[in-house]
Amino acid sequence: xxxxxxxxxxxxxxxxxxxxxxxxxxxxxxxxxxxxxxxxxxxxxxxxxxxxxxxxxxxxxxxxxxxxxxxxxxxxxxxxxxxxxxxxxxxxxxxxxxxxxxxxxxxxxxxxx
Amino acid sequence: xxxxxxxxxxxxxxxxxxxxxxxxxxxxxxxxxxxxxxxxxxxxxxxxxxxxxxxxxxxxxxxxxxxxxxxxxxxxxxxxxxxxxxxxxxxxxxxxxxxxxxxxxxxxxxxx
Numbered sequence: 001x002x003x004x005x006x007x008x009x010x011x012x013x014x015x016x017x018x019x020x021x022x023x024x025x026x027x028x029x030x031x032x033x034x035x036x037x038x039x040x041x042x043x044x045x046x047x048x049x050x051x052x053x054x055x056x057x058x059x060x061x062x063x064x065x066x067x068x069x070x071x072x073x074x075x076x077x078x079x080x081x082x083x084x085x086x087x088x089x090x091x092x093x094x095x096x097x098x099x100x101x102x103x104x105x106x107x108x109x110x111x112x113x
Numbered sequence: 114x115x116x117x118x119x120x121x122x123x124x125x126x127x128x129x130x131x132x133x134x135x136x137x138x139x140x141x142x143x144x145x146x147x148x149x150x151x152x153x154x155x156x157x158x159x160x161x162x163x164x165x166x167x168x169x170x171x172x173x174x175x176x177x178x179x180x181x182x183x184x185x186x187x188x189x190x191x192x193x194x195x196x197x198x199x200x201x202x203x204x205x206x207x208x209x210x211x212x213x214x215x216x217x218x219x220x221x222x223x224x225x
Contacts (some may be wrong), residue, residue, distance in 0.1 A: 003157070041121065042201060042215040043156070050211060058212075067212050090155050098204040100144065100213060104155030 003027045004105035006091050012111045018078075019078040021108050023091030029103070030096055032074040034066060037088040037107075046089075049074055050096070081112040115140040117204055119216030127224050128219055134187045134219045137203035143205050145178055145185045146213070150199040192223045 004025045031050050035043040035058075044056065045058030046093060047066040056095055063085060065077045078085055088109050092102040118137045126132055136145070138147050142188050144163045148156035158213055162178035162185060169176045173196075175188040203213040 040217055042119070042217040043203075044215075045212065048212065092155070094211060096211070100211055101146065101158055101161060102203075102213060104148075104157070105152070106155050 002005075004091060004093055006089075006105040006108050008108060009106065010109045012113065013014075013081055014113050015082055017044055017081050017112075019081050019110065021076045021089055021110070023074045023104075023105055025072050025091075025093045027093055027095075028071075029044070029093035030071065030075060031094045032068065033092040033094075033102065034064075034074070034076045035090045035092065036060065036085075037090060042088065046076065078112075079111075081110075083112045086110060086112045114221075115142075115204065115206060115214045117202055117214050117216040119202055119219055121219060122217060123220050123222075125222040125224065128194060129191050129210075130223075132189050132192060132221070134200055134215050134221075135184070136186070136204075138186045138204060138214075139183065140204070140206075141182050142214075143182070145182070146203045146205070147176055147185070147187055148201040148203060150201060156199075156201055189221075192221075194223045194225050197221055197223050 005052040033048040034046040049068045067075050081094045090107050094102045120135050146161045147159045150156040160176045164181045165182045167178045173190045177186050199218050201218045202216040
């Protein structure tokens with residue numbers, strides 16, 4: 001079984017709709033992250049959480065919110081989706097330590113019409 | 114703001130050729146990682162380099178961290194079609210912030 005899972009894998013929605021993307025991990029890691037990926041822009045950090053009571057904004061948090069329901073679960077919400085939020089979204093986890101290695105889920109492809 | 118400039122963005126070569134991908138910054142990183150991503154999947158870590166001047170080899174892939182820890186390179190010898198994918202470099206800042214700064218990525222296509 002995958003260590004980091006994301007649901008749904010694909011989602012098509014309309015402008016103005018509320019969308020939630022979910023991430024679960026069985027790696028026992030304390031840190032979790034949400035990124036979006038756009039062609040030619042690499043991965044950009046949306047939000048990150050170092051434990052259940054810790055939530056931090058990344059470089060592109062506007063239009064997004066998150067919830068860390070448990071150590072193993074981190075969800076990303078788009079309160080009112082807009083077309084320029086069409087992208088590939090990745091959840092990642094890491095363990096506090098020196099090398100900051102991150103482990104990624106398979107991604108959610110979101111299309112906002 | 115820390116930035117990582119990755120080049121080239123696209124590379125299309127024939128099987129058996131050699132190639133080098135570069136990752137450059139004006140900032141110092143405590144470590145630098147290289148990830149590979151295939152379509153429909155998330156990035157997967159290939160290697161982490163920590164010490165300035167460090168060289169690591171992974172079969173036909175050679176990774177080097179610059180002496181000043183501001184840049185890195187990935188060299189592939191005798192590329193194979195199975196090397197096709199998106200290669201991403203990512204730098205970790207000092208102070209164990211837990212955050213990575215990603216380069217834009219290099220899309221490599223190796224033709225048989």
